[in-house]
Amino acid sequence: MTKPINYVIALAILGVLATLSVILPVYMDDLVYRVLMLSGIAVIMAVSLNLINGFTGQFSIGHAGFQAVGAYAGAALTVYGHNDLFGHLPKNGQIGTGWMSLAVGAGPMLASMLAGGLVAAVIGYIVGLPSLRLRGDYLAIVTLGFGEIIRVIVENNDSVGGPRGFSGNLDLGVSVPAITNFFWVFGVAIVVILFARNLRFSISGLQYLAVREDEVAAQAVGIDTTRTKVNAFVIGSFFAGVGGALFAHYEQTILISSFNFVRSFDFVTIVVLGGLGSVTGSIISALVLTALPEILRYSLGAQFNQYRLVSYALLLIVMMLVRPQGIFGRGELSFAKLRNKFKKPATQ
Amino acid sequence: MDQFLQILINGIQLGSVYVLIALGYTMVYGVLRLINFAHSDVFMVGSFVGFYACGWLKVSAQKTVFAGLVQLLPILFIAMAACVLLGLVIERFAYRPLRRAPRLTALITAIGVSLFIEGAAQLPFVFGVNPKFYPEILPSGPASTIQAGGITISKHQLVMVIVSAILVAVLWYIVQRTKMGKAMRAVSHDFDAAGLMGIPTDNVIAFTFSIGAALAAAGGVLFGGLTFKSLLPLMGVQMGLKAFVAAVVGGIGSIPGAMLGGLLMGISESFIKGAPHIKLGVIDFDPSRWTDAAAFLILILVLLIRPAGLLGKNTPEKV
Numbered sequence: 158m159t160k161p162i163n164y165v166i167a168l169a170i171l172g173v174l175a176t177l178s179v180i181l182p183v184y185m186d187d188l189v190y191r192v193l194m195l196s197g198i199a200v201i202m203a204v205s206l207n208l209i210n211g212f213t214g215q216f217s218i219g220h221a222g223f224q225a226v227g228a229y230a231g232a233a234l235t236v237y238g239h240n241d242l243f244g245h246l247p248k249n250g251q252i253g254t255g256w257m258s259l260a261v262g263a264g265p266m267l268a269s270m271l272a273g274g275l276v277a278a279v280i281g282y283i284v285g286l287p288s289l290r291l292r293g294d295y296l297a298i299v300t301l302g303f304g305e306i307i308r309v310i311v312e313n314n315d316s317v318g319g320p321r322g323f324s325g326n327l328d329l330g331v332s333v334p335a336i337t338n339f340f341w342v343f344g345v346a347i348v349v350i351l352f353a354r355n356l357r358f359s360i361s362g363l364q365y366l367a368v369r370e371d372e373v374a375a376q377a378v379g380i381d382t383t384r385t386k387v388n389a390f391v392i393g394s395f396f397a398g399v400g401g402a403l404f405a406h407y408e409q410t411i412l413i414s415s416f417n418f419v420r421s422f423d424f425v426t427i428v429v430l431g432g433l434g435s436v437t438g439s440i441i442s443a444l445v446l447t448a449l450p451e452i453l454r455y456s457l458g459a460q461f462n463q464y465r466l467v468s469y470a471l472l473l474i475v476m477m478l479v480r481p482q483g484i485f486g487r488g489e490l491s492f493a494k495l496r497n498k499f500k501k502p503a504t505q
Numbered sequence: 506m507d508q509f510l511q512i513l514i515n516g517i518q519l520g521s522v523y524v525l526i527a528l529g530y531t532m533v534y535g536v537l538r539l540i541n542f543a544h545s546d547v548f549m550v551g552s553f554v555g556f557y558a559c560g561w562l563k564v565s566a567q568k569t570v571f572a573g574l575v576q577l578l579p580i581l582f583i584a585m586a587a588c589v590l591l592g593l594v595i596e597r598f599a600y601r602p603l604r605r606a607p608r609l610t611a612l613i614t615a616i617g618v619s620l621f622i623e624g625a626a627q628l629p630f631v632f633g634v635n636p637k638f639y640p641e642i643l644p645s646g647p648a649s650t651i652q653a654g655g656i657t658i659s660k661h662q663l664v665m666v667i668v669s670a671i672l673v674a675v676l677w678y679i680v681q682r683t684k685m686g687k688a689m690r691a692v693s694h695d696f697d698a699a700g701l702m703g704i705p706t707d708n709v710i711a712f713t714f715s716i717g718a719a720l721a722a723a724g725g726v727l728f729g730g731l732t733f734k735s736l737l738p739l740m741g742v743q744m745g746l747k748a749f750v751a752a753v754v755g756g757i758g759s760i761p762g763a764m765l766g767g768l769l770m771g772i773s774e775s776f777i778k779g780a781p782h783i784k785l786g787v788i789d790f791d792p793s794r795w796t797d798a799a800a801f802l803i804l805i806l807v808l809l810i811r812p813a814g815l816l817g818k819n820t821p822e823k824v
Contacts, residue, residue, distance in 0.1 A: 216609060218616065287809045294540050294612060295808060298749060302801030305746065309798040313791075418742065422620055429613055466624030473617035478602055481610045 170347065175259060178340035182254045188451070196447040197342035198404050203427045203443040204349045204436055205396030210425070211434035211487075212353075212362065213389040214369030215289065219300030220424045222307045223394045225416035226280055227273030227401025229317050232333045232411060234272045235265050236323075237316075239331045242268070250325070250334035250409060262336030269336075270345070270402045277398025278391045285390035290383050304418055311413040324410040337407035345403065349396050353436045365389050369434070419466065426469050430476055432483030437490040507655030512779040513772060518662045518732075520771020521669035525724030526748035527755070527763040527770075528676060529717025535693035535758040536713050538608065542615040543595055544721060545745020546622035547588050551722025552729040552736050553632050555584040559640050559730075566641045570660050573643035577664070577730065580642070584726045585719040592718030596711055626738035636735035643731065661731040672723055673764060676716065680760060689713055693758065743797070747774075750804045756817020765816060770800060 181190060206220045235243060243265045252258045280303075288299040317323045325332035356362035364385045367375040376382050405411045427446050431438030446469075453461045476483070526548050533541040558580045567573045599618045603611045626632045643649065649660045680686040688709045691699040700706045728744070729736050747770055755766025777799050780792040807814065 214609065216612060284805075287805055291808060291812050294608070295753070297540065297612060298746075298753070299801070299805065299808070302746060302750065302804060305743075306798040306801050309795060313794050419620075422616065425613070425616070433609075463628060464624075466620060466627070468624075470617050470620035470624055474599060474614055474621065477606075477610050477614040477617060478599075481606060 171344070174340045174344055175256075177343075178259060178338045179254065179256055181339050188455075192448050192451045194337070194339070194342055194407055196444045197339075197346050198400050198407070199424075199427065199443040199447040200346045200440050201342075201349050201400040201403070202397060202424050203431070203439040204346075204353050205393045205400065206424050207428050207431075207434065207436065207439045208353060208356070208365070208396075209389050209393040210428055211432070211439070212356070212365040212369065213386055214433075215386055215390065216294065216297045217300045217390065217393070218297050218418070218421050218425055219302075219304040220393075220397050221416040221418070221420035222300065222304035223277045223281060223397035224401035224404065224420075225304075225307050225311070225411075225413060226277040226394075227398025228405035228411050228416070229311060229323065229401075230276035230398065231269035231273030231402025232323055232405040233317055234269045235334055235336070235406065236326050236329070236331050238268075239329065243334075246334050246336075248331050250332035250336075252335060254338075259338065259340060262334070262338065265334060266336045266341050266402075266406065269406065270341075270399045273402030273405075274395040274398040277401065278395040281391045281394025282387065285387050285394075286383075289386040289390060301418060301421075304416070304421060308413050308417070320413065322410050322412040323405075333405060333409045333411075335406060335409055337403050337405075342403055342407075345399055350436060350440065352396075361385070361388065366434075423469070426473050429473060430483055432485035432487060434487040435483065435485040435489055438483055438485030438488075441490070442484065508779070510656050512775050514656065514658055514662060515779075516772030516775030517768060518665055518771070519775055520768040521666050522724045522728045522744070522767075523748045523751045523770050524673065524764050524767030525669055525720045525727070526744060527752040527767045528673070528760065529721045530749050531752040531755070531757055531760060531763040532689070532713050532717050534752070535760075536689060536696070536710050537600070537611075539600070539611050539615060540749070541714075541717070542612075542619040542745075543599075543622060544717065545741035545748070546619050546626070547591055547595075547718045547741075548721040548725045548728075548744060548748075549626065549736075549738065549741030550591055550622065550725070551584045551588045551718075552725030552740065553626070553637070554587040554722070555580050555726035555729060556637055556639055556736055558583040559642065564640050564642055567644050570643060570649065570664070574664065577642050577668075577726075580730070581668075581723055581726050584722040588718040588722035588725075589715040592714040593711055596714040601707065601710075623738055623742070632736075632738050634738065636737050638733065638735055639730045665727050665731050668723070668727060672720060676720065676760070679716070685709070685712055747800045750800050753804060753814055754807045756814025759814070759816045759818075762814055762816035766814070770803075773799065773803065 181193075185193070202220060202224060206217065209215050209217045209220075235246075239246065239248070245261060246252060246265060252261050284299060284303050285296070288296045311317060312320045316326075323333070356365070364375070364380050365388075367378070367380055368382050368385050372382050375385075401416075423446070427442045428439055430446070431440070431442030450462070450465055526544065529544045529547070530541060533539060533544070562576070562579060564576050564580070567576060595618055599614050600611065603614055627634050643661055643664060645659070645661065651658045651660065651663075678686075680689060688699070688704045689712070691702070691704055692706055692709045692713075696706065699709075728734065734740075748767065751766035751770040752763045753766070754769060755762030755764070774796050777796045778793045783790040783792070811817075
């Protein structure tokens with residue numbers, strides 16, 4: 158039984174998100190707003206990858222591939238479904254800002270997130286089933302290869318722009334609409350975070366943790382390990398697809414090369430640095446690692462960008478050698494714990 | 506028929522490079538149970554070192570294949586030596602401290618090393634992002650081809666396949682006939698027991714890494730120098746992935762498996778590239794554009810049907 162106060166809190170959060178969504182694009186610096194949005198999407202991607210790599214102890218290194226699937230599926234829906242479903246959107250996709258834009262964009266955004274997530278989930282099932290039956294490291298290779306397959310499929314498919322990128326369809330005269338806003342990005346981020354947090358205390362979440370800790374023992378107590386792993390993989394892929402749909406409708410032009418393995422490794426770095434299995438760790442490291450390159454680029458100039466890959470890789474290696482559990486390990490940063498820490502000396 | 510043989514020969518040529526890389530993956534997996542992601546970048550570094558060695562040794566166009574071979578051998582040697590060094594450094598500083606760590610930790614480190622090499626190679630003062638091309642080491646042109654019936658075999662292809670075959674034979678000799686090889690097989694069979702029997706496991710692993718790196722470097726030089734593909738810092742990713750798929754298809758940990766898998770991978774790729782363009786009404790299907798995806802479809806199929814690979818042994822997991 159949910160307490161009525163929770164509904165009030167939820168409504169208040171939605172209200173705050175909607176208000177911010179109207180205010181921020183107008184008053185915030187464009188660059189800062191962009192970094193904020195990209196960090197929000199990175200949080201969604203990192204927490205969903207953490208379900209697979211952190212909670213279940215599997216190792217997927219093709220998360221950007223699922224993001225690509227979601228991005229292309231979601232964008233294809235809003236572009237090709239424009240005439241039949243979303244005729245109320247302007248064809249050039251610019252819905253502007255303000256309260257009206259929130260209402261106008263809500264339907265198509267929800268539909269495209271759902272489409273992107275579901276397609277990514279189905280593909281996650283197809284990819285995950287054979288590889289998750291085997292030892293963990295096969296999944297790494299299969300997911301890496303999966304990213305390549307997605308690239309080849311998109312490059313050979315002219316209806317989504319092929320190698321030129323997808324920004325709409327010229328024949329229909331429809332562009333990918335700019336319906337992603339603060340409300341959706343951070344709304345979804347909150348949903349993913351709450352989902353991950355609650356999962357830890359649910360039966361299926363505990364099964365995930367059991368599989369991570371000891372697969373043989375988990376099997377011995379009657380957990381269907383393959384099914385558990387596939388479950389986690391499908392859920393993670395679903396949210397990656399949702400993140401992809403958000404990304405596509407934010408950027409409005411999606412290039413398949415922006416979902417390459419380097420991007421997948423970015424997400425892996427985020428999750429590993431934050432701590433495999435720590436939701437707050439993923440959130441903080443997603444925010445920091447997305448914002449940091451932008452800040453460094455702003456302050457040090459564009460030539461910093463070429464050192465990004467090297468420095469991330471070095472960070473990853475050093476982290477593994479010195480503190481393999483990540484910054485937060487499996488622990489969570491919580492206000493309740495902090496409060497208790499301060500209280501304790503007083504009670505003793 | 507001629508076309509069939511021609512495609513087959515091209516496939517064997519490509520396959521011989523895959524074999525050289527796949528052997529490194531499979532041997533390291535055999536002794537450490539670790540997918541050495543950095544292996545593909547060792548291949549890339551080998552190719553680049555060979556390219557620079559061409560400059561140092563002032564390689565020039567030669568008239569005869571023999572003179573070309575005389576030029577090729579020191580380049581191969583320099584690239585192999587450099588990569589052995591690189592392999593040893595990677596093993597010593599990244600993998601050895603994690604010998605007792607969980608496998609996931611080692612895997613993440615391997616990816617980190619791979620990314621580090623790729624990132625470093627792209628820096629302007631290392632290799633840079635502009636494509637590079639080997640000079641002509643062996644003579645090319647119509648004079649260097651052999652016509653047999655309707656088939657054309659270039660001497661490049663012959664040299665590539667023969668050099669690879671010699672290297673594989675040397676490897677087979679080391680693994681099967683020397684004391685070190687025996688130690689390698691023992692470590693691969695049971696890591697802990699081998700240590701208890703007095704086998705210096707650390708040395709054996711370092712040795713395995715250096716052999717793998719040397720083969721990858723040779724593959725890099727042959728690939729860059731004899732197929733005239735452009736050298737790029739990320740060239741190892743695709744090749745390495747396919748070679749790894751080859752190792753898994755053949756049965757990871759099995760040396761004959763890697764050879765079989767590599768050849769199969771090369772030949773199937775060559776056949777997909779050579780397959781005719783299908784155009785039936787609305788169906789417009791050009792198989793040659795799908796070669797990169799095919800390797801992974803093969804991988805998924807093999808994992809479904811025979812998870813241990815074609816020549817691999819399926820060992821039940823023990824508690």
